[in-house]
Amino acid sequence: MMGFDDHLNVSWWALRVGLGLGxxxxxxxxxxxxxxxxxxxxxxxxxxxxxxxxxxxxxxVGVVEIIAGLIVLSRWTRxxxxxxxxxxxxxxxxxxxxxxxxxxxxxxxxxxxxxxxxTQLTAMxxxxxxxxxxxxxxxxxxxxxxx
Numbered sequence: 001m002m003g004f005d006d007h008l009n010v011s012w013w014a015l016r017v018g019l020g021l022g023x024x025x026x027x028x029x030x031x032x033x034x035x036x037x038x039x040x041x042x043x044x045x046x047x048x049x050x051x052x053x054x055x056x057x058x059x060x061v062g063v064v065e066i067i068a069g070l071i072v073l074s075r076w077t078r079x080x081x082x083x084x085x086x087x088x089x090x091x092x093x094x095x096x097x098x099x100x101x102x103x104x105x106x107x108x109x110x111x112x113x114x115x116x117x118x119t120q121l122t123a124m125x126x127x128x129x130x131x132x133x134x135x136x137x138x139x140x141x142x143x144x145x146x147x
Contacts, residue, residue, distance in 0.1 A: 012125055015118040016077055019084050019111075023069035030062025041104070043097040078122040085115035 029035045038061075039054040050057050068087055071080030088108045095105035 008121060008124070012118070012121045015114055015121065016072060019081060019115050019118055020069045020073035022111075023065040023072070023084060023087075025069075027062040027065030027067075027069065030058045030065070041091075041095060041098070041101065043094045045097045046094055072118075078119050078126070081115045081118040081122065085112045085119070088112035088115065 026035065030038050038058045042054050042057065047054055047057075052060075064087065068080055068083045071077075072084060074080065089112050092105040092108040092112070095101040095108065
């Protein structure tokens with residue numbers, strides 16, 4: 001079985017940092033609207049069902065995004081990546097129901113695919129770490145038998 005080599009490790013780090021920092025930055029910006037006027041991306045269909053105003057809702061969205069990014073950057077990368085993936089798919093669905101922003105919806109689906117790739121790389125990386133830890137506890141002849 002091939003190990004988690006340096007190329008995969010670089011890819012894992014790039015996805016982890018990008019998918020961790022991206023939600024944190026956009027989550028914080030939900031309070032400042034420097035990157036975008038986030039309220040304009042809220043679907044009128046979704047807004048009808050909200051018990052709060054669009055700005056308050058976007059502040060809640062910001063908190064969720066910050067937490068999701070922090071989870072990706074923590075030791076629970078795989079769980080955080082799934083959260084980011086499903087969150088982005090929800091955002092894409094919201095954008096499609098606006099009747100515009102299809103380009104942004106497609107971008108979010110593509111980023112969600114990247115988040116899924118991070119879940120898979122993390123699973124492989126965790127598996128390799130477990131194998132290495134188990135190998136440390138075994139003698140050389142026992143390790144050869146398990147391969």
